[in-house]
Amino acid sequence: MAEKIGVYFDLANIGGGLDVQNLADEATKKWGDLIAVTKLVPELANAVSEIADDIAKEKLDGVLLCGASPRIDTELYRFPVQVDYVNLREQCVLSYKNPDGSPYIVADTAPKELQELALDYVQMGVAKLQKSNVPDSAAITTTPRILVIGGGWTGLTAAKEAASMGYEVILVEKKGELGGAVVNMPVVSPLGPMWDKKEESNLKFKIQAVTQDPKVTVYLNAVMEKLEGQPGEYVAHIATSEGTKTEAVGTVILATGWVPLDAKYLEPMGLGRSPKVVTAAEFGKMLVSGATIPARVAFVLDTTMAENAWKEKAEALAKEAEEAKPEEAGEATEAPFVKADLESMKHLQYSNAVNSVGMLRLANTVCEKTNDRSQAYILYKNMTVPGILERFYKKMQDRLGVMMTKADVTDIREVGDHMVVSCQNTLLGCDFDLDVDLVVLPTGLVPTTAKEVTVQFGYRQGPEFPDLELFDGFADSNYICFPYETRRTGVYAAGCVRQPLTLDACEVDAKGAVLKAVQCLEAAGHGVAVHPRALDNSYPVFNFVRCTQCKRCTEECPFGALDDDEKGTPKPNPARCRRCGTCFGACPERVISFANYNIDQIGSMIRQVRVPADFKKEGPRILILACENDAYPALDMAGMRRRTWSPFCRVIPVRCLGSVNAIWISDAMSKGFDGVMLLGCKYGDDYQCHFVKGSEICNRRMQNIAETLDRLGVQPERVEQLEVAIDEYDKVPDLIDGFVTRIVALGPNPFKGM
Ligand code: SF4
Numbered sequence: 001m002a003e004k005i006g007v008y009f010d011l012a013n014i015g016g017g018l019d020v021q022n023l024a025d026e027a028t029k030k031w032g033d034l035i036a037v038t039k040l041v042p043e044l045a046n047a048v049s050e051i052a053d054d055i056a057k058e059k060l061d062g063v064l065l066c067g068a069s070p071r072i073d074t075e076l077y078r079f080p081v082q083v084d085y086v087n088l089r090e091q092c093v094l095s096y097k098n099p100d101g102s103p104y105i106v107a108d109t110a111p112k113e114l115q116e117l118a119l120d121y122v123q124m125g126v127a128k129l130q131k132s133n134v135p136d137s138a139a140i141t142t143t144p145r146i147l148v149i150g151g152g153w154t155g156l157t158a159a160k161e162a163a164s165m166g167y168e169v170i171l172v173e174k175k176g177e178l179g180g181a182v183v184n185m186p187v188v189s190p191l192g193p194m195w196d197k198k199e200e201s202n203l204k205f206k207i208q209a210v211t212q213d214p215k216v217t218v219y220l221n222a223v224m225e226k227l228e229g230q231p232g233e234y235v236a237h238i239a240t241s242e243g244t245k246t247e248a249v250g251t252v253i254l255a256t257g258w259v260p261l262d263a264k265y266l267e268p269m270g271l272g273r274s275p276k277v278v279t280a281a282e283f284g285k286m287l288v289s290g291a292t293i294p295a296r297v298a299f300v301l302d303t304t305m306a307e308n309a310w311k312e313k314a315e316a317l318a319k320e321a322e323e324a325k326p327e328e329a330g331e332a333t334e335a336p337f338v339k340a341d342l343e344s345m346k347h348l349q350y351s352n353a354v355n356s357v358g359m360l361r362l363a364n365t366v367c368e369k370t371n372d373r374s375q376a377y378i379l380y381k382n383m384t385v386p387g388i389l390e391r392f393y394k395k396m397q398d399r400l401g402v403m404m405t406k407a408d409v410t411d412i413r414e415v416g417d418h419m420v421v422s423c424q425n426t427l428l429g430c431d432f433d434l435d436v437d438l439v440v441l442p443t444g445l446v447p448t449t450a451k452e453v454t455v456q457f458g459y460r461q462g463p464e465f466p467d468l469e470l471f472d473g474f475a476d477s478n479y480i481c482f483p484y485e486t487r488r489t490g491v492y493a494a495g496c497v498r499q500p501l502t503l504d505a506c507e508v509d510a511k512g513a514v515l516k517a518v519q520c521l522e523a524a525g526h527g528v529a530v531h532p533r534a535l536d537n538s539y540p541v542f543n544f545v546r547c548t549q550c551k552r553c554t555e556e557c558p559f560g561a562l563d564d565d566e567k568g569t570p571k572p573n574p575a576r577c578r579r580c581g582t583c584f585g586a587c588p589e590r591v592i593s594f595a596n597y598n599i600d601q602i603g604s605m606i607r608q609v610r611v612p613a614d615f616k617k618e619g620p621r622i623l624i625l626a627c628e629n630d631a632y633p634a635l636d637m638a639g640m641r642r643r644t645w646s647p648f649c650r651v652i653p654v655r656c657l658g659s660v661n662a663i664w665i666s667d668a669m670s671k672g673f674d675g676v677m678l679l680g681c682k683y684g685d686d687y688q689c690h691f692v693k694g695s696e697i698c699n700r701r702m703q704n705i706a707e708t709l710d711r712l713g714v715q716p717e718r719v720e721q722l723e724v725a726i727d728e729y730d731k732v733p734d735l736i737d738g739f740v741t742r743i744v745a746l747g748p749n750p751f752k753g754m
């Protein structure tokens with residue numbers, strides 16, 4: 001709890017005619033001895049040493065910086081005491097418009113509403129700091145050892161990289177040999193400059209580098225039995241042919257790769273029906289085994305034909321079922337097929353880039369191995385060649401013996417001793433039938449997580465990664481912001497278990513995942529969070545006296561950070577925690593808090609706002625709880641672009657909408673706020689929540705909140721959850737003003753003035 005605070009006003013960043021001296025005087029008047037120093041400094045960035053001197057001389061234990069957004073120049077203000085900010089620039093002066101909606105033409109003296117807005121924010125800032133403590137250290141002694149699961153191309157690269165950084169490595173491979181799918185690929189697509197030639201895979205050297213490294217221990221014919229503990233101090237139980245081995249490890253890299261998509265999905269294209277139709281992976285194996293290469297080989301990248309056939313089959317099945325039982329028509333008959341099979345077929349599309357590059361390589365091999373006596377045809381709908389591999393594609397375009405054309409493949413049939421491939425909409429300007437001896441179809445790379453549990457977590461929430469269907473079975477849980485991240489802190493996915501990748505990309509991926517694993521290991525050692533709240537040293541603290549063992553926190557934590565005992569009392573694992581606050585948003589007993597972010601703190605901030613009794617004359621008051629990840633920056637960016645919104649709103653940043661506790665809404669309603677807006681990330685299939693589930697969980701809780709408000713006689717419409725992405729800064733002012741308009745139409749909160 002900060003008890004001696006210094007409040008600094010950054011005159012260079014506070015404009016708009018605000019009476020800054022008045023803000024300082026009012027804050028000092030209200031907080032008495034709590035504020036030991038109040039200064040108006042010409043430019044905050046130049047006052048860093050002055051503030052440091054004040055901290056030492058006056059023994060300040062908190063500093064409140066009033067000026068620009070807390071997202072600006074944060075690294076300048078690293079003091080040995082608690083630091084907080086009041087955003088008087090982006091979300092006050094710059095975004096202010098007059099109550100009648102007209103633009104504010106900056107004057108020497110700010111209008112009353114703007115001055116009041118700024119004063120509310122200053123008082124909220126002091127209250128926030130007053131209720132904030134320095135967190136105790138959660139640092140642990142870590143084991144500098146990385147567990148790599150999967151001994152294929154990606155796993156080998158990861159093991160080698162981690163060892164070269166000085167970390168011990170435990171490598172677990174379920175087969176009896178290392179190498180994975182590349183065992184069947186002596187020649188691979190380009191792995192480096194000039195990026196236009198196939199290469200020897202040199203797998204044996206990669207394997208040697210790992211097996212001969214004294215820092216690496218390899219377990220073959222081994223699978224994970226259980227992973228217990230938390231980052232920095234995991235215990236891995238590994239089932240081997242010699243029994244279970246137990247190893248202490250710090251972090252984990254999941255590089256278990258892929259399995260081929262069930263052949264039934266390509267049956268409409270002849271797979272499984274004719275020996276003259278194989279997948280690219282099978283053709284690779286044939287080449288390795290020395291099988292005779294036929295004279296004419298068609299590589300067909302377009303699988304629309306199979307997808308259409310399955311869709312037709314689904315429709316026929318649905319119709320049949322509907323006719324049999326008309327009362328059960330609709331979703332029930334359609335759902336099983338659509339959800340399972342069509343979803344699975346997506347893996348063919350996801351794997352298109354890998355297959356495009358793979359087929360270029362295989363087509364080249366066909367010509368090379370037969371001294372150009374064989375002819376390779378590549379028929380594609382979308383040739384997807386990632387990045388610089390375009391050079392390989394260009395080279396193959398000129399390759400004698402390789403013929404490529406865009407084409408819709410509409411039929412593949414066996415005629416006599418050969419196959420006929422019907423092509424339409426080709427680049428040759430005509431439709432044609434192609435006679436070939438072998439048809440090679442793409443391989444759907446299905447992540448191993450979709451088929452089996454690869455880590456076996458000894459977590460309260462279960463042994464598998466949760467909600468894999470959200471990510472189409474892939475282990476990566478946030479491709480945009482945090483690549484390699486899974487829903488389990490300390491476990492990083494790399495290679496094709498994360499997304500279908502070419503071999504060169506798998507190598508990059510392995511290195512990236514090693515860096516994340518090392519970062520997490522070091523973070524655990526320092527007791528700080530990994531992304532997105534990187535370096536945050538706070539963590540949830542439980543006041544177990546009041547805990548009713550309702551298990552809401554353990555069930556809702558998006559990262560499985562909480563275990564529990566047999567009675568249901570939560571058992572925190574701080575190093576697994578991402579500090580999102582979803583647990584304390586869930587807790588009905590207010591048992592959970594962070595030293596510097598807690599229920600009482602936000603409640604106190606809410607209570608600092610002056611809510612006028614006269615709604616008509618002085619307007620409504622709206623509380624906006626804005627997610628700090630997307631919504632708050634979007635508001636800042638809107639302000640910086642001089643986009644404005646109603647001056648009746650007061651914004652409080654929250655770690656995630658998942659951390660919003662219903663008590664804050666009750667606090668706001670009892671205080672007389674007329675509406676509460678929860679502004680956070682998109683949820684659902686295209687979710688953008690940095691904590692994966694936070695905004696979705698908040699949405700679920702809205703139902704309870706609405707019922708509570710209804711019981712209290714307050715219209716549930718007074719509380720709304722709205723979605724915004726970080727780049728939707730142009731949209732956010734309209735979202736806010738729309739909500740304010742709806743609240744004005746509802747009239748004043750019936751609790752106002754009570
Ligand atoms: S819900 Fe969030 S803050 Fe709470 S334990 Fe889980 S990760 Fe940590």
Ligand code: SF4
Nearest residue numbers: 547548550551553587
């Ligand atoms: S949500 Fe609160 S009351 Fe329920 S188990 Fe967790 S800490 Fe205890």
